[in-house]
Amino acid sequence: MFSRFTRAIVRPPSPNFADGLTTVDIGRPDVALALRQHAAYCDALARNGCEVIRLPADARYPDATFVEDTALILPGLGAMLTRPGAESRAGEVDAIADALLRYFPTLAQIGAPGTLDAGDVCEAGEHVFIGISHRTNADGAAQLSTWLQQFGITSCTVDIRGIDGILHLKSGIAALEPRRLVLIEALANHSAFAGYDVVRVPAGEEYGGNCVRINDVVFVSAGQPAFDARLRALGYTLEVIDMSEYRKMDGGLSCLSLRF
Numbered sequence: 001m002f003s004r005f006t007r008a009i010v011r012p013p014s015p016n017f018a019d020g021l022t023t024v025d026i027g028r029p030d031v032a033l034a035l036r037q038h039a040a041y042c043d044a045l046a047r048n049g050c051e052v053i054r055l056p057a058d059a060r061y062p063d064a065t066f067v068e069d070t071a072l073i074l075p076g077l078g079a080m081l082t083r084p085g086a087e088s089r090a091g092e093v094d095a096i097a098d099a100l101l102r103y104f105p106t107l108a109q110i111g112a113p114g115t116l117d118a119g120d121v122c123e124a125g126e127h128v129f130i131g132i133s134h135r136t137n138a139d140g141a142a143q144l145s146t147w148l149q150q151f152g153i154t155s156c157t158v159d160i161r162g163i164d165g166i167l168h169l170k171s172g173i174a175a176l177e178p179r180r181l182v183l184i185e186a187l188a189n190h191s192a193f194a195g196y197d198v199v200r201v202p203a204g205e206e207y208g209g210n211c212v213r214i215n216d217v218v219f220v221s222a223g224q225p226a227f228d229a230r231l232r233a234l235g236y237t238l239e240v241i242d243m244s245e246y247r248k249m250d251g252g253l254s255c256l257s258l259r260f
């Protein structure tokens, strides 16, 4: 893994985006602004080497813009449909399957009673961290782990159910390199991450933990200046993207695209 991405699937928010799920109380999103932020995100993907594959907005599922949760793609290896842990998002999977079948002849799929949101899946080189969350259960994680084994990819679980403020594992972790992780403080001392080079997210800037490495740059959300400075000091070039409207719906940078 850590191959270069050449494509990214995205879906803009629908007019009823504000009716999606959220656990935060920081206001209702402005859909017009969310659309402008989405366009800026797509421009940044295109600038950094990705063909942007735009799916139509889908008002049946207000959370459908968070395409990342519906599938896991291992570039050059295969793809797996998930089984989202939130009832209201279950139907998103069929819609993403149609898009993925153009690129992958077969798709694996998480089956009941397993549930898994791919926002809980963090790939770091030949190892994958799988969050056990209020969306992803142990059965879903075990199914994913078995599927990964055929590619020689190891995995382990990280239980995040006791950590406040993060919906998915990737709300608080990102892999910058196979052996270098961004971690929020609440995850930084977890034994799963022992031996990794860790870039800690400064207190108060936890939302920055959901950054995403895209080819030669790191996409970061606007508003985390101390974190940005840490990444720049390590030599990273940043694409700073305003995510204010997605944050209101518990979404981050990684959730808005499926990259391969």
Ligand code: CIR
Pocket: 020, 021, 022, 063, 066, 068, 069, 086, 089, 118, 119, 120, 167, 168, 170, 171, 249, 250, 251, 252, 254, 255
């Ligand atoms: C949800 O609750 O499912 C959406 N409102 C947000 C999903 C964010 N996805 C992600 O972090 N991968």
